[in-house]
Amino acid sequence: MVTPQPAIENLVVVGSGPAGYTAALYAARANLNPLLITGYQDGGIAGGQLMTTTHVENFPGFPDGILGPDLMDRMKAQAVRWGTRLIEADAEAIDLSQRPYRLQVEGQTINSHSLIIATGASANRLQIAGEDHFWNKGISACAICDGATPQFRNEQLAVLGGGDSACEEAVYLTKYGSQVHLIVRRQELRASRAMADRVLANPQITVHWNRQIAGFSGNGWLEGVQLLNGEGAVAETLAVRGLFYAIGHTPNTRLLRGQLELDGKGYLLTQPGSPATSREGVYAAGDVADPHWRQAITAAASGCQAALAAERWLSEQNLAVTVERQPVDPVAAELPKETANTTETDFDAEALWQGGSYALRKLYHDSSKPLLVVYTSPSCGPCHVFKPQLKRVLNELEGAAQGVEINLETDPEIATQAGVTGTPTVQLFLQKELKQQWRGVQQRSTVKAAIEALLTQAA
Ligand code: NDP
Numbered sequence: 001m002v003t004p005q006p007a008i009e010n011l012v013v014v015g016s017g018p019a020g021y022t023a024a025l026y027a028a029r030a031n032l033n034p035l036l037i038t039g040y041q042d043g044g045i046a047g048g049q050l051m052t053t054t055h056v057e058n059f060p061g062f063p064d065g066i067l068g069p070d071l072m073d074r075m076k077a078q079a080v081r082w083g084t085r086l087i088e089a090d091a092e093a094i095d096l097s098q099r100p101y102r103l104q105v106e107g108q109t110i111n112s113h114s115l116i117i118a119t120g121a122s123a124n125r126l127q128i129a130g131e132d133h134f135w136n137k138g139i140s141a142c143a144i145c146d147g148a149t150p151q152f153r154n155e156q157l158a159v160l161g162g163g164d165s166a167c168e169e170a171v172y173l174t175k176y177g178s179q180v181h182l183i184v185r186r187q188e189l190r191a192s193r194a195m196a197d198r199v200l201a202n203p204q205i206t207v208h209w210n211r212q213i214a215g216f217s218g219n220g221w222l223e224g225v226q227l228l229n230g231e232g233a234v235a236e237t238l239a240v241r242g243l244f245y246a247i248g249h250t251p252n253t254r255l256l257r258g259q260l261e262l263d264g265k266g267y268l269l270t271q272p273g274s275p276a277t278s279r280e281g282v283y284a285a286g287d288v289a290d291p292h293w294r295q296a297i298t299a300a301a302s303g304c305q306a307a308l309a310a311e312r313w314l315s316e317q318n319l320a321v322t323v324e325r326q327p328v329d330p331v332a333a334e335l336p337k338e339t340a341n342t343t344e345t346d347f348d349a350e351a352l353w354q355g356g357s358y359a360l361r362k363l364y365h366d367s368s369k370p371l372l373v374v375y376t377s378p379s380c381g382p383c384h385v386f387k388p389q390l391k392r393v394l395n396e397l398e399g400a401a402q403g404v405e406i407n408l409e410t411d412p413e414i415a416t417q418a419g420v421t422g423t424p425t426v427q428l429f430l431q432k433e434l435k436q437q438w439r440g441v442q443q444r445s446t447v448k449a450a451i452e453a454l455l456t457q458a459a
Helices: 018-029 048-052 068-081 164-173 193-200 296-316 357-366 381-396 412-418 444-458
Strands: 008-014 035-037 085-087 091-095 101-105 108-117 121-123 156-160 179-183 205-208 212-218 222-228 234-238 242-245 249-251 282-284 353-355 371-376 402-407 425-430 433-439
Touching: 008 018, 008 101, 008 296, 018 035, 018 048, 018 068, 018 108, 018 296, 048 068, 048 381, 068 381, 108 296, 156 164, 164 179, 164 193, 164 242, 193 205, 222 242, 282 296, 353 357, 357 371, 357 402, 371 381, 371 412, 381 402, 381 444, 425 444, 433 444
Parallel strands: 008 035, 008 108, 035 085, 108 282, 156 179, 156 242, 179 205, 353 402, 371 402
Antiparallel strands: 091 101, 101 108, 121 249, 212 222, 222 234, 371 425, 425 433
C-alpha cells in the first residue's frame, strides 16, 4: 500500500529499534499512516542496539534464539508490511516550540501532530589518551562486528565491562581469540546470573577484577593495555591485540535538550505509568526513557504503549486523518535475502551485486567499471544497514558500477590480503587500482559521489 505524504503527519516515530518499529506497527494497524525516521549514523545505527548483538535468547517467540540483526529485519518488515513509511536517514533537528511539531530530515521539513521519540542510547567510550589512535586499530566498540576480522584470530583479546554485553562479547570472542581477558572495574559482574555463570565457567576467559584501563601501547596496532588496580596503582599490562568496549550507553536526547524534561543522565522523563513526556502529543518509548530495564521486550512493549497513547490523543484532539488499507490484508512481508557466493556456472559479468571470491577475481581482472568490494560478516548488524544503501547507489547508477560482497567467515584469506580490519569495510577499485576505502557505515551520498567522480574521470 503506497500512501502519499500528507502536509501534516498524524504521527512521526523517530528511531528504529524494537520500540520504534513496534510503535510504528501499532500506529500503522490503527490506519494512522505513520512515518518512521530510522536514524542512520547519529547515536548508533539504524535498528538500534540489537544490530550489534549476536543471539537474542530472551525475546519470546524464538525458542532457539535469533540473531539480533535478523530480529530487527523482521520487525522492520512487519512495520512496513502494515504500511509504515520509512525515511532511512538521521533526524537533523526537532522543533517542539509550536504545533504542529517540526522535524528536519534530509533537507526537508516534516510537520507532525504527534511524535514518538524512540532514539535509544549509544555506546560509551572511555575518552582517554591513546583511544583515538588505536580506534579501529585494535580497539572497537563492537565485538560482534569486528571479532571475525583476521587480525584477531588466535590472538589474546580483551573486553572491558561487567554487564550482559561484556559477558556476551567475551564468550563470542572465544570463537576467534586464543584467550579472552574480561576487565571488570568492581569485584562483581553486573550481568544476569545465567550470563555471568557462562563466563566464569569458560576456561578461555580470564576475569580481571577491580581493574581500570590507564593507557594503551602498540606500534600502529594495539599490543598492550595498561591496567590500574582498585587503589589506582599500576597493576599489569595485558598483551592483547584487541580490546572491545562494552561499558554501557548514553541516551540519544541531544536534539531534545531544553525542549523536553530529562533526568540528570539525559534520559527522557515521562509521566508515571504513561509514555507521555512533558509536552502534549509527544511520547517516549524504549531505552531513551528507560535507564533501568533496557531490554528489547520492554522497549517493544513501551513502543506499543506509546502508539496507543498517541492514537488516543490524536482522536481526542480530532486530529487523526486515517487512511483506508487497500488491500485489507497486506501482502506477505519481505525479508532481505542473503547473497550467495557466485561460482563459475552462475557468474554474471553484468550483475550489479554478487558474492564471493570467484566474482571478485573475475570482476577485478576483467571489468572496466568501478567496483565496490564490500567486506561483511554474518552477524554484522551495521552491514545489514549499509548493504541496502550500497545496492541503492548501484541501482541509481544503472549498471555503471558493480559490487561484490565478501563474507569474512567464508573468505578470510581475501580479507587478510586486503588488510581489512573490521566490517563493514568497503573498497572502491577502478581497473585494479584501489581508489578509496571506507570503514563502518557511510552516507550513501559519499559513496555515490566517489563513484561518480571515477566515472567522470574515465569518460
Ligand atoms: P550495562 O550498563 O548493564 O553494563 C555496563 C558495564 O560497564 C557495567 O559492568 C559497568 O560497571 C561497566 N562500566 C561502565 N563504565 C565503565 C568504565 N568507565 N570503565 C569500566 N567499566 C565501566 O550495559 P550493557 O550494555 O552490558 O547492558 C545494557 C542492557 O542490555 C542491560 O539491561 C542488559 O541486561 C541488556 N543486555 C541483555 C543481553 C541479553 O540478555 N542477551 C545482552 C546484552 C545486553 P559497573 O557494573 O561497575 O557499573
